[in-house]
Amino acid sequence: MDWISAIVQGTLLGGLYALFAAGLSLIFGVMRLVNIAHGDLIVLAAYMGLSTTVMLGIHPFVALLIVMPVMAGIGYVLQRGILNRTLGDDILPPLLVTFGLSVILQNALLEAYSADPQKMNAGVIETASVPVGGLTLGVLPLLTFGIAVAVIAGLQFIFYRTSLGRAFRATSDNSDIAQLMGLNKTHVFGMAMALALAVTAIAGILLGIRTSFDPSVGGARLIFGFEAVIIGGLGNLWGTLAGGVILGVAQTIGAKIDPGWQLLAGHIAFLVVLAIRPQGLFPRVSH
Amino acid sequence: MSARIVRTSRSAQVAMVIAAFGLIVLAAAPWWAGRADLRLLGEIYLYLSLAMLWNLMAGYAGLVSVGQQAYVGFGGYLLFALTMFAGLHPIVAILAGGVLAGLLSVPVAVLIFRLKGAYFAIGTWVMAEVFRLSFAQASSLGGGSGSSLPVDVVKSLADSRSGREALSYWLALGAAVTVIVCVYLFLRSNRGLALTAIRDSEVAAAGLGINIWRTKLEVYVVTSAFTAIIGGLIFLQKLRISPDAAFSVNDWTAFVIFIVVIGGIGTLEGPIIGTILFFLLRETLADLGTVYLIVLGLVAIVIMLKAPKGVWGLIRSRFDLELFPLSYRVRTDAADKGR
Numbered sequence: 001m002d003w004i005s006a007i008v009q010g011t012l013l014g015g016l017y018a019l020f021a022a023g024l025s026l027i028f029g030v031m032r033l034v035n036i037a038h039g040d041l042i043v044l045a046a047y048m049g050l051s052t053t054v055m056l057g058i059h060p061f062v063a064l065l066i067v068m069p070v071m072a073g074i075g076y077v078l079q080r081g082i083l084n085r086t087l088g089d090d091i092l093p094p095l096l097v098t099f100g101l102s103v104i105l106q107n108a109l110l111e112a113y114s115a116d117p118q119k120m121n122a123g124v125i126e127t128a129s130v131p132v133g134g135l136t137l138g139v140l141p142l143l144t145f146g147i148a149v150a151v152i153a154g155l156q157f158i159f160y161r162t163s164l165g166r167a168f169r170a171t172s173d174n175s176d177i178a179q180l181m182g183l184n185k186t187h188v189f190g191m192a193m194a195l196a197l198a199v200t201a202i203a204g205i206l207l208g209i210r211t212s213f214d215p216s217v218g219g220a221r222l223i224f225g226f227e228a229v230i231i232g233g234l235g236n237l238w239g240t241l242a243g244g245v246i247l248g249v250a251q252t253i254g255a256k257i258d259p260g261w262q263l264l265a266g267h268i269a270f271l272v273v274l275a276i277r278p279q280g281l282f283p284r285v286s287h
Numbered sequence: 288m289s290a291r292i293v294r295t296s297r298s299a300q301v302a303m304v305i306a307a308f309g310l311i312v313l314a315a316a317p318w319w320a321g322r323a324d325l326r327l328l329g330e331i332y333l334y335l336s337l338a339m340l341w342n343l344m345a346g347y348a349g350l351v352s353v354g355q356q357a358y359v360g361f362g363g364y365l366l367f368a369l370t371m372f373a374g375l376h377p378i379v380a381i382l383a384g385g386v387l388a389g390l391l392s393v394p395v396a397v398l399i400f401r402l403k404g405a406y407f408a409i410g411t412w413v414m415a416e417v418f419r420l421s422f423a424q425a426s427s428l429g430g431g432s433g434s435s436l437p438v439d440v441v442k443s444l445a446d447s448r449s450g451r452e453a454l455s456y457w458l459a460l461g462a463a464v465t466v467i468v469c470v471y472l473f474l475r476s477n478r479g480l481a482l483t484a485i486r487d488s489e490v491a492a493a494g495l496g497i498n499i500w501r502t503k504l505e506v507y508v509v510t511s512a513f514t515a516i517i518g519g520l521i522f523l524q525k526l527r528i529s530p531d532a533a534f535s536v537n538d539w540t541a542f543v544i545f546i547v548v549i550g551g552i553g554t555l556e557g558p559i560i561g562t563i564l565f566f567l568l569r570e571t572l573a574d575l576g577t578v579y580l581i582v583l584g585l586v587a588i589v590i591m592l593k594a595p596k597g598v599w600g601l602i603r604s605r606f607d608l609e610l611f612p613l614s615y616r617v618r619t620d621a622a623d624k625g626r
Contacts, residue, residue: 033405034404034405034406034408034409036353036405036408036409082588082592085592086591086592091349091351091404091405092345092351092552092591092595093591093592093595094405095351095405095408096351096544096548096587096591097587097588097591097592099353099541099544099587100545100584100585100587100588100591101584101588102584103537103541103580103581103583103584104580104581104584104585104588106580107577107578107580107581107584108577108581110577111577111578111581219412219536220416222409223409223412223413223416226406226409226413227413230402230406230410260420260423260424261424263416263420264417264420264421264424267413267416267417267420268417270413271398271413271417274398274399274401274402274410275398278401278402
């Protein structure tokens with residue numbers, strides 16, 4: 001029963017990892033950009049949530065109403081102001097610029113909030129649990145997983161059912177022809193980054209409620225998100241959710257064997273997938 | 288009028304003479320520099336070596352890794368493990384660490400070379416995390432809290448403290464010179480030519496019959512081995528190691544990347560200039576703490592956007608300078624007479 005419990009907990013944890021990964025997957029899909037600062041942006045969102053809840057005395061979930069649009073705005077400005085200039089055939093500029101951004105964000109957060117671990121208080125929901133078929137599941141992990149499924153379904157809907165999604169797909173397929181058809185590439189990329197950072201805001205708030213965080217934890221979040229994307233297969237959002245679940249389950253099973261093995265087990269699962277199926281488990285596009 | 292193709296230039300000859308004199312002065316530093324200056328210089332040489340190696344990998348082979356701290360930490364830990372448990376002399380242990388890192392980097396490369404471009408970068412980071420977590424599990428090496436180099440191992444280097452400091456200084460200087468000379472000779476060789484071709488266009492290079500995967504693998508293995516040796520020397524200076532210090536992405540990758548980007552990526556002069564600028568900036572702004580790192584990040588971003596070839600690129604675009612004679616030039620008799 002302990003093992004089943006570990007697997008179920010890992011599955012729910014995978015929802016959070018899928019949220020880390022969704023933004024990463026989205027911007028890679030639209031503009032082939034890998035954002036090294038992605039994890040630090042998640043942590044930035046968590047700190048924003050913390051400040052909003054403390055200053056306005058509101059619940060973290062209500063704070064999302066403020067943090068999501070602010071993060072989306074930051075994403076749009078960041079993309080049009082800086083990142084659009086780095087896109088091209090050479091992979092170095094985007095990589096190094098987002099790497100610089102990551103160091104700036106980390107140290108700016110350190111300057112503003114110190115290195116002390118912080119946590120958001122979400123009230124009774126943090127400890128509430130429901131019995132499900134002999135297992136006791138936390139309401140918060142269940143809710144996180146539900147939100148992850150909803151976010152991915154929402155992104156899927158935007159991608160395949162709206163004009164914005166059509167613009168994303170067109171620019172991704174061939175940005176020059178999309179320009180000829182009257183799309184403004186820089187604006188489309190800005191919107192993609194805005195959407196990605198709105199998702200990041202949700203991930204950051206859920207992270208901040210679930211565990212304590214400090215300015216240095218961004219790198220690990222980036223890695224978890226990245227592993228979920230690669231395990232699931234590039235360009236497939238539902239695959240990313242599956243990748244997050246596999247990573248989460250590997251981690252909880254690892255922790256069950258030996259607490260020191262939690263992170264290592266996740267990385268090993270990733271390396272095994274890379275070794276036997278480098279294109280990921282459910283790839284949609286090939287590169 | 289006849290024309291000849293030459294490789295050397297007046298600026299390279301002058302640079303060579305200045306470098307030779309500079310090297311003699313620096314080698315004598317234990318007699319003219321204070322203890323703190325000696326330490327700082329040693330640190331500069333080791334960062335210069337890391338920057339040279341990363342530049343060879345990222346700037347020439349296109350392998351943009353953010354995970355070379357894996358090998359810095361590996362080399363450091365092997366120094367501790369091989370001296371403490373196998374009773375090796377520290378210098379032998381450091382060299383053995385380099386060889387083992389080279390061997391280990393082959394299976395690592397086979398796995399992460401499956402990732403392309405930017406995903407390769409994050410893949411190297413995952414590898415570094417695997418290394419860090421694995422060494423944190425090794426309780427005989429102090430687990431997560433790390434361990435110090437035993438006194439008798441330290442004493443085996445030299446009896447007096449000043450003797451040890453001088454030796455560790457010369458080792459760092461020797462390592463930097465070795466790395467620079469090796470990278471230079473490698474780039475001048477046929478394989479270096481293949482690598483430069485890959486840097487300029489992978490498709491064209493493949494068309495000329497260059498085995499891209501193999502060339503990249505060779506560069507990855509050699510730089511990883513050297514990086515581990517430098518890591519051993521770094522922790523020979525520090526005398527203490529812990530997983531967080533040994534596998535720090537900030538210390539061993541972020542700084543190194545900034546050095547190379549600011550100096551000029553894909554050139555041999557870039558890392559040298561970058562290292563000098565980095566330490567000038569650090570020594571003047573270090574009191575500011577985190578602000579210093581923010582400034583460093585901003586400088587790197589501005590350089591990448593406005594002058595992607597770095598400070599050396601700016602200098603080269605104004606003056607026809609080349610300190611390391613790598614490119615070929617056409618020299619006519621008329622030009623010779625004009626000199």
